[in-house]
Amino acid sequence: MPATATILRTTAFATLFPAAALAQSDIPQADRFETERGAIAVETLATGLSHPWAVVDMGDGSLLVTERPGRLRIFRDGQLSDPVEGVPEVAARGQGGLLDVALARDFAGSRILFLSYSKPGDGGAGTAIMRARLSDDGTRLEEAEDIFQMNRFTNSGHHFGSRIVVADDGTLFFTIGERGEGERAQDPGDHAGSVLRINADGTVPDDNPHADGSGGWRPEIWSIGHRNPQGADIDPETGTFYTVEHGAKGGDEVNIPEAGKNYGWPVISYGVHYSGAEIGQGTAAEGYEQPLHYWDPSIAPGGMAVYRGEEFPEWNGDLLVTALKFQLLVRLDVDPETGNVTGEERLLENRYGRMRDVDIASDGSVLIVTDEDDGRLLRLTRDGERMD
Numbered sequence: 001m002p003a004t005a006t007i008l009r010t011t012a013f014a015t016l017f018p019a020a021a022l023a024q025s026d027i028p029q030a031d032r033f034e035t036e037r038g039a040i041a042v043e044t045l046a047t048g049l050s051h052p053w054a055v056v057d058m059g060d061g062s063l064l065v066t067e068r069p070g071r072l073r074i075f076r077d078g079q080l081s082d083p084v085e086g087v088p089e090v091a092a093r094g095q096g097g098l099l100d101v102a103l104a105r106d107f108a109g110s111r112i113l114f115l116s117y118s119k120p121g122d123g124g125a126g127t128a129i130m131r132a133r134l135s136d137d138g139t140r141l142e143e144a145e146d147i148f149q150m151n152r153f154t155n156s157g158h159h160f161g162s163r164i165v166v167a168d169d170g171t172l173f174f175t176i177g178e179r180g181e182g183e184r185a186q187d188p189g190d191h192a193g194s195v196l197r198i199n200a201d202g203t204v205p206d207d208n209p210h211a212d213g214s215g216g217w218r219p220e221i222w223s224i225g226h227r228n229p230q231g232a233d234i235d236p237e238t239g240t241f242y243t244v245e246h247g248a249k250g251g252d253e254v255n256i257p258e259a260g261k262n263y264g265w266p267v268i269s270y271g272v273h274y275s276g277a278e279i280g281q282g283t284a285a286e287g288y289e290q291p292l293h294y295w296d297p298s299i300a301p302g303g304m305a306v307y308r309g310e311e312f313p314e315w316n317g318d319l320l321v322t323a324l325k326f327q328l329l330v331r332l333d334v335d336p337e338t339g340n341v342t343g344e345e346r347l348l349e350n351r352y353g354r355m356r357d358v359d360i361a362s363d364g365s366v367l368i369v370t371d372e373d374d375g376r377l378l379r380l381t382r383d384g385e386r387m388d
Helices: 011-016 183-188
Strands: 031-035 038-047 052-057 064-068 071-076 099-104 110-120 125-135 141-149 165-166 171-176 194-198 219-223 229-234 241-245 252-255 294-295 301-306 317-321 328-334 341-347 355-360 366-370 373-381
Touching: 011 252, 031 125, 038 071, 052 355, 052 366, 052 373, 064 099, 064 373, 099 165, 110 141, 110 165, 125 171, 141 194, 141 373, 171 229, 171 241, 241 301, 241 317, 241 366, 317 355, 328 355
Parallel strands: 052 099, 229 301, 301 355
Antiparallel strands: 031 038, 038 373, 052 064, 064 071, 099 110, 110 125, 125 141, 165 171, 171 194, 194 219, 229 241, 241 252, 252 294, 301 317, 317 328, 328 341, 355 366, 366 373
16 A cells, blocks of 8 residues: 555444454544535545545445546555556646546446546647556556547646546547637537547447538537536436536536537636626527526536435435535535426535545445545545435
C-alpha cells in the first residue's frame, strides 16, 4: 500500500468486508448529519488521493478511482491498491488529466472498462476515450486502445468535459466541453461543446441523429450547445438521460439531451459573463432548448447520479449532484409523474472539501470523491430507521 494513502475503516465498512476489520479502538466513527428525510452517516474510506476525479463500483465490493495526475486505483477489502499499470499518458494541466472511468455492461465477465482523459498531441491536448481490459488480478490494463479522440486539439487547459455513461444497449454517451471557446459549441462539425454517442468499439451507431454526417454534423455528435458538462447519468428505471454542466457566472444547468437538439451555449444562458455582461441573446431564443433546472449563483457542479437503491428509498428517482464551489452534495427532488425538479436540498456543505464525483454503490450507499491535493473517498449510508 502506498505510503501517501491513508485508509480509514469504519464499523459499517468492516461489516461488509470482514478482512478489513480493525480493533474497535482503531476504527474512527462515521460523521452523522440530519437531512430532510432522515439522518445519514458519512464514512471516510480513504484519504491521500491526488485530485480524484471519478469513482465507480465494480459490483464485487471493490471500487475503481481515478486521480487526475494519471493514476487508476482499486479500493478493495479496506485497502487502496498501487496504481494500475497501462493507464494512458495524460496532459495533466489545468482541468486536464485522467478523468472518468466507466464499466462495460458485461464487465463482470469481460473486464472491459472505458477511460476518458486529456490526450497530448499535435496542437496541444483534447478529450479522448480509451477502451481496455482490466487484468484478472487488477494490476494492469490490457488490450488498451483509443476508440475516440476529439477532432481539434488546443493548448487550453479548460473544459474537457469527459463524463462517460454506458447505456443499456452498450453504447457510450460522453461529454466534451467547448475548451474555453464558446463558439465551438455551436459548430456541429466540431466535437467540442457536445454530447456524443459511440459504440463500444468506437464506431458510430446507425441511429445517431446525423450518423451519415448530414447537415455538417460529425456523426458521433448527439447534441450541441453545451458549455462544459462534467456530470451525466441514465436513470436505470425510466431510461432518462441527464447531464449537468458548468455555466459562466451563474447558469449551471441540468439538461436532458435529446438527439440532434441544441442546448444554447453561448447563444442563451441563465448566467452572465464574468465581466457582468449579458451572454448572447439572453435566457431564451427560438431553436434552443431550455434546461430542466439551473443554478444562479453557480455551484460549480461536478458529477451526478440518479439515485436508485434500497439504502435511501425516499431518494429514489432524485438527482444527486456534487459541487466544487460550495463543497457540497445537492439532492434535487424529481417529480415521478412530470419529471420536473420540484425542490433542492444541500448536504454536507463545507465539511469535506470540493466534491467532484458521486456514484451509487451496489448496496445503495452513495460514494463521493473530493477534488483536493489530499482527496477523500467517502461513503454515505443511512443512520437510523427508514422514513415512511
